[in-house]
Amino acid sequence: MKKNIAIIMGGFSSEYKISLKSGNVVFETLNPEKYNAYRIHIFKDKWVYVDTDHNEYPIDKNDFSVTVKNRKITFDCVFNAIHGSPGEDGFMQGYFELINMPHTSSGMYQAAVTFNKRDCLSVLKPYGIKTAESFYLNLGDPINEDAIIEKVGLPCFVKANKAGSSFGITKVYKKETLQSAIQNSFKEDDEIIIESFLDGIEVSVGVISYRGETKVLPITEIVTDNDFFDYQAKYLGESQEITPARLTKEQEKKVNTIAKNVYEILKMKGFSRSEYIFKNGEPHLLEINTVPGLTKESILPQQALAAGITLEELFENAIETALLSN
Structure with a gap:
């Protein structure tokens, strides 16, 4: 009997348009002989099922069901394609775990801690995971530019603490532009993290739960003529994403080991994609x-393809793993 799969997409953040693209790719890719796929849009003002004619039907939040033409539809599993809040920060995971609904993403704690850059790095540091030097600011804190520069140096990156797709990030070269960069980040979040610039090879490493095992996918090297891997580089073609990355065997082994360790230390499941920069030969998280993005052009699907895993196999594995683990 075919399973009913709710593909949630949209969300509350600046990433909602990218999420809609990812969700639609999942919808178009799932095998209709195995699954009945339903596109569910999650926004602050509405949770709705959207049919192929763009009709909208409200979701009953009591049990995450939908009634269409007097027929109640319930779901066997949720495929999470929401980048940012509330799909990547633990809120949807907590809701689904409360109503005992299988879902394809990590658990509530794992989603929450990884979405909070400051907390995630703090949790991992005792395990020897190397990171950039950092300085934290909350909205309303006094801003001591000299103290920031003394800690992280110049250039540095000013980042919104809880945001993705490079929203709220500025590379700062001089003290005079630090204040405007901080205000830019505060537009996305009330917490920011300011990090030292790491000059080295940047790579993206996909780690997934695949057929009962933790699998590290072929590594992608990020090469961009832009100042950094910003929104334009990620989504408007202003970068090269080279898979497999041009690393030595030693570099590849190091970053693979660290990425797998991070996944297992945090007790993650489902998809993950972590970013590293090599400094003095060592990967820094x-x-x-x-x-992560799930369009055909996105990094994780590229990596899966390089590992011989099609999009259909990638998405089906996520669903079947979620069903087995519930």
Whole structure:
């Protein structure tokens, strides 16, 4: 009997348009002989099922069901394609775990801690995971530019603490532009993290739960003529994403081991994509994404393809793993 799969997409953050693209790719890719796929849009003002004619039907939040033409539809599993809040920060995970609904992403704690860059790096540091030097600011804190520069140096990166897709990030070269960069980040979040610039090879490493095992996918090297891997580089073609990355065997082994360790230390499941920069030959962790982009051009699907895993196999494995683990 075919399973009913709710593909949640949209969300509350600046990433909602990217999420809609990812969700639609999942919808178009799932095998209709195995699954009945339903597109569910999650926004602050509405949770709705959207049919192929763009009709909208409200979701009953009591049990995450929908009634269409007097027929109640319930779901066997949720495929999470929401980048940012509330799909990547633990809120949807907590809701689904409360109503005992299988879902494809990491658990509530794992989503929450990885979405908070500051907390994630703090949790991992005792395990020897290397990171950039950092300085934290909350909205309303006094801003001591000299203290910031003394700690992290110049250039540095000013980042919104809880945001993705490079929203709220500025590379700062001089003291005079630090204040405007901080205000830019505060537009996305009330917490920010300011990090030292790491000059080295940047790579993205996909780690997934695949057929009962933790699998590290072929590594992607990020090469961009832009100042950094910003929104334009990620989504508007202003970068090269080279898979497999041009690393030595030693570099590849190091970053693979660290990425797998991070996944297992945090007891993650489902998809993850973490970013590293090599400094003095050692991978330094930048951040972890638990709901990475899932379009055909996105990094994780590229990596899966390089590992011989099609999009259909990638998405089906996520669903079947979620069903087995519930």
